[in-house]
Amino acid sequence: MLDDAASRRDLIKAVAQEVIDHAEELTALDQAIGDGDHGVNMKRGAEAVLADIDNLAEKTLPEGLKAIGMALVMKVGGASGPLYGTFFMTLGKSLPEEPAPADTVAAFEAAFQAVMARGKSHPGQKTMLDVLAPALECLQADPSASAALCTKVAEAAEATIPMLAEKGRASFLGERSIGHMDPGARSSALIITTVCKTLGAAGK
Amino acid sequence: MLDDAASRRDLIKAVAQEVIDHAEELTALDQAIGDGDHGVNMKRGAEAVLADIDNLAEKTLPEGLKAIGMALVMKVGGASGPLYGTFFMTLGKSLPEEPAPADTVAAFEAAFQAVMARGKSHPGQKTMLDVLAPALECLQADPSASAALCTKVAEAAEATIPMLAEKGRASFLGERSIGHMDPGARSSALIITTVCKTLGAAGK
Amino acid sequence: MKKLINATETILTESLDGFVSAHRDILVVGDEHKFVRRASLKPGKVALISGGGSGHEPLHGGFVGLGMLDAACPGQVFTSPTPDQMLAAAEAVDSGAGTLFIVKNYEGDVMNFEMAAEMATGEVMTVLTDDDVAVETSTFSTGRRGVAGTLFVEKVLGAAAEEGLDLAALKALGDRANAATRSMGVALTSCTVPAAGTPTFELGEGEMEMGVGIHGEPGRRRVPLTSASEIAEEMVTAIADDFGDKARGEAFVLLNGFGGTPLMELYLMFNAAQQLLGRRGITVSRCLVGNYVTSLEMAGCSLTVTLLDDELTRLWDAPVHTPALRWGV
Amino acid sequence: MKKLINATETILTESLDGFVSAHRDILVVGDEHKFVRRASLKPGKVALISGGGSGHEPLHGGFVGLGMLDAACPGQVFTSPTPDQMLAAAEAVDSGAGTLFIVKNYEGDVMNFEMAAEMATGEVMTVLTDDDVAVETSTFSTGRRGVAGTLFVEKVLGAAAEEGLDLAALKALGDRANAATRSMGVALTSCTVPAAGTPTFELGEGEMEMGVGIHGEPGRRRVPLTSASEIAEEMVTAIADDFGDKARGEAFVLLNGFGGTPLMELYLMFNAAQQLLGRRGITVSRCLVGNYVTSLEMAGCSLTVTLLDDELTRLWDAPVHTPALRWGV
Ligand SMILES: Nc1ncnc2c1ncn2[C@@H]1O[C@H](COP(=O)(O)OP(=O)(O)O)[C@@H](O)[C@H]1O
Ligand SMILES: Nc1ncnc2c1ncn2[C@@H]1O[C@H](COP(=O)(O)OP(=O)(O)O)[C@@H](O)[C@H]1O
Ligand SMILES: [Mg+2]
Numbered sequence A, B: 001m002l003d004d005a006a007s008r009r010d011l012i013k014a015v016a017q018e019v020i021d022h023a024e025e026l027t028a029l030d031q032a033i034g035d036g037d038h039g040v041n042m043k044r045g046a047e048a049v050l051a052d053i054d055n056l057a058e059k060t061l062p063e064g065l066k067a068i069g070m071a072l073v074m075k076v077g078g079a080s081g082p083l084y085g086t087f088f089m090t091l092g093k094s095l096p097e098e099p100a101p102a103d104t105v106a107a108f109e110a111a112f113q114a115v116m117a118r119g120k121s122h123p124g125q126k127t128m129l130d131v132l133a134p135a136l137e138c139l140q141a142d143p144s145a146s147a148a149l150c151t152k153v154a155e156a157a158e159a160t161i162p163m164l165a166e167k168g169r170a171s172f173l174g175e176r177s178i179g180h181m182d183p184g185a186r187s188s189a190l191i192i193t194t195v196c197k198t199l200g201a202a203g204k
Numbered sequence C, D: 001m002k003k004l005i006n007a008t009e010t011i012l013t014e015s016l017d018g019f020v021s022a023h024r025d026i027l028v029v030g031d032e033h034k035f036v037r038r039a040s041l042k043p044g045k046v047a048l049i050s051g052g053g054s055g056h057e058p059l060h061g062g063f064v065g066l067g068m069l070d071a072a073c074p075g076q077v078f079t080s081p082t083p084d085q086m087l088a089a090a091e092a093v094d095s096g097a098g099t100l101f102i103v104k105n106y107e108g109d110v111m112n113f114e115m116a117a118e119m120a121t122g123e124v125m126t127v128l129t130d131d132d133v134a135v136e137t138s139t140f141s142t143g144r145r146g147v148a149g150t151l152f153v154e155k156v157l158g159a160a161a162e163e164g165l166d167l168a169a170l171k172a173l174g175d176r177a178n179a180a181t182r183s184m185g186v187a188l189t190s191c192t193v194p195a196a197g198t199p200t201f202e203l204g205e206g207e208m209e210m211g212v213g214i215h216g217e218p219g220r221r222r223v224p225l226t227s228a229s230e231i232a233e234e235m236v237t238a239i240a241d242d243f244g245d246k247a248r249g250e251a252f253v254l255l256n257g258f259g260g261t262p263l264m265e266l267y268l269m270f271n272a273a274q275q276l277l278g279r280r281g282i283t284v285s286r287c288l289v290g291n292y293v294t295s296l297e298m299a300g301c302s303l304t305v306t307l308l309d310d311e312l313t314r315l316w317d318a319p320v321h322t323p324a325l326r327w328g329v
């Protein structure tokens, strides 16, 4: 899986494009309970990754992920930059060059822990962690259950709607944060779903 | 005519009240081709006059007019303050204590000239002068033709609509000043009409 | 209308109370709020007095202090002050060397200051500013408006008065500074006079008012909103064309916000204007970017260019200590 | 969206070009517009670096210069800058005495500065500002936001660094200044992030957002617009209650405009706030009224109160020469 540059390139391309295509939706979500830049931020990161895609695809999977993480840290800014950056950098650091399914689950868990450490946060606070946590559980239950994972993350993003934000800008809203989907949860769901679909379509 | 304090008081009251009642209309006219304060300015002047009405009515007609003019100069500001102030001050300076109709016409003419001098302006430039000038003509033709005067000034104010402004803020608009009534023309018409009606109603 | 006020009748006095209190180290307010003046006057100096309708803050009150104005008379919003205000101010700050009125060329201001000058006892001269090239004078008899360039005139006159220049020389200097100055403005939104309660004009979502004045009075023409560079180009062209052959050498530039435009955009406009001026041989050697001559909350900006000579540059650089401009002290 | 721009992608760089050009006597811009810094550094002085999302101008770039910051890192509009910016800035201005980051307490800013501190080679300490009492901390774990009070912290740190205070002492001073500072804001209109193109929030004609942040992020509650005095009362009460027993004595007050409110209204609000503070035994001995920590073109204002002691007052009064604050030099 992802053992040649072309397939890595396809995956990077698909995920970046999905983020760019949903930038306005993410911004609209952030306008409701944040400061209205999440889509713009993620798009800037995705464009930076696309601009360097050939180079990134040439790298080994771990090195490529680290480089993507660093690009996000240096380009996205805001809260999501360090968080997604940390996620991908840790993923890269934790994966062997030719990962078995169990390695992927372990790396995902390490990356999830690193995001919690960076954000001083945990699931239940209406953030991207509320998508990453169930995704991890799902992977732990069955690393190859791609369809189940897609369903799970979509539900998890929806499930942030009735939550009360305790982290991120939405937390300043208190009770008024209830009733809106968390933008970071939505972007996480988009990314995970696209990864699943792209790998699934490639039959991998 | 106007030879007792009570009748002078009634006249002052009627004119000031008419201006106050039309403040919003005058402001709206000034918003279209000026800076949106003519009604506010005139109202401020009228209120200052009302606040001192007993004192003003006690004075002789010439002295009362001079005092009204001075109050307008010191309270109205803008272009209309010095112009209306000059008009009433000159009227007061030019009238004898018990004016005959011819004295009134002469005083009106003097006041009209003084406004032109103060404003460095003349009729035809889309200003209050375009009401004052036909009013003077009308008075010169027949000093007692009160109904004709009322019709005349109303028409004259209307007639400023198609004019191109060459004085006052509206002049900055150039061609775009065409199609709107001049606010100062409207306030002049209001004042003259109210004077006629009040004196007429009092049978004087 | 959404404003931080208590009542439209008391805006001016409440605001002035806050203003003089915030700057009580350098300013005092006159009886009945007729004027604000420098707390400490310089004996033997010509008194410089300006004023005009309120709503252009920091102009003029924000320019009262060492090295600039001695007093400023605030009228109601967008309405010229009245002669009693100038008379009271002149009485309070005239130290015997005469008084110079600095008046923006609007008929209301001109007539009210004129009446004050006629009534004043001491010697009075007047400098009229009329820097707004948006007004195409030839067609009308009112002449050009005095707008943001007035700041430059007040600054150099203040410096020269501090140096001891006499009344006639100051009058000549003021006329010269004004003659070296041109401005042009654009509005993206209207403003609302508090007592009127509704916007002075309406601009569509995609429109701008090119050549707007500082009272939200309409401008040259209403056109579709274009890019910052195109707007800067139109302003620079109008100003440079008006200067004609003289348009070259060192200049002072004021990129002035009307109140509702973020500083970020003003610096962006300054950047565009400076480049365009450079291409025409005008080098910006002194500048100011910010909200200095405003129209309440109107969005938009004006560009002012003054062609400098050594004397004007030296007077601009001279120390100043007012609420809105301060350096060298 | 009506803005004086060319393209949303280039606003920041074009604006920064104009900014450093207008202030080229005191500032330079770093490679790739990563930061702006003082043109002349003081050897042996602790380097003070701040930064944050753009759109709050003059904060922070406008406070770079003698007696205040050494460098500021501008992020995209309302978006924290990235660690490479702080690293590049630190490299450019660190003269060996260590670097102090001054960071407004927003998770984005905190995390990005934190990553920069982890990656930096020299010694780095951080002062977090969190003066916004609108955020009722007890219920949430993010803590209070850093808002307009940051200006005061940056000013006194700048003065103390100029005097030669070492890194640890500056960190302690910054924490103390922040702890003595409280702010509260209100918005009458929203603002529009250029890249988003639509207003961040919608407020009805008769509504205001009480306790708003400086990013147009919603506040404590949306309530009907009331009078200036009532708004001032709510702000003063929130701040004084939060100070508790300490709420007395001399204070610095910043009546800060968010960008779209005329100076006239800001002075009026200052007047109201000063009176209300006076009744509670707080005397305004130092103040600033104007647009200093803005949210693009948002209408509204914030009140900041810092309880002063002799050291803070002396440091506030010390000379400063930056684009937005200048005195004593
Ligand atoms: N401490 C945190 N831990 C986890 N996720 C967070 C945290 N703070 C913010 N987020 C996520 O980041 C998203 C906002 O990202 P973005 O809008 O790009 O940054 P900013 O809030 O700085 O404007 C939120 O929707 C939330 O999912
Ligand atoms: N030079 C002038 N001569 C005669 N009337 C004038 C002149 N300038 C202005 N006006 C009159 O004054 C009116 C405007 O008054 P107002 O709105 O109160 O003052 P301002 O124009 O200073 O805001 C105009 O409608 C016009 O009739
Ligand atoms: Mg955001």
Ligand SMILES: [Mg+2]
Residues within 6 Å of the ligand: B030, B034, B035, B036, B037, B038, B078
């Ligand atoms: Mg008017």
Ligand SMILES: [Mg+2]
Residues within 6 Å of the ligand: B035, B037, B078, B079, C053, C078, C079, C080, C108
């Ligand atoms: Mg007016």
Ligand SMILES: [Mg+2]
Residues within 6 Å of the ligand: A035, A037, A078, A079, D053, D078, D079, D080, D108
């Ligand atoms: Mg943000």
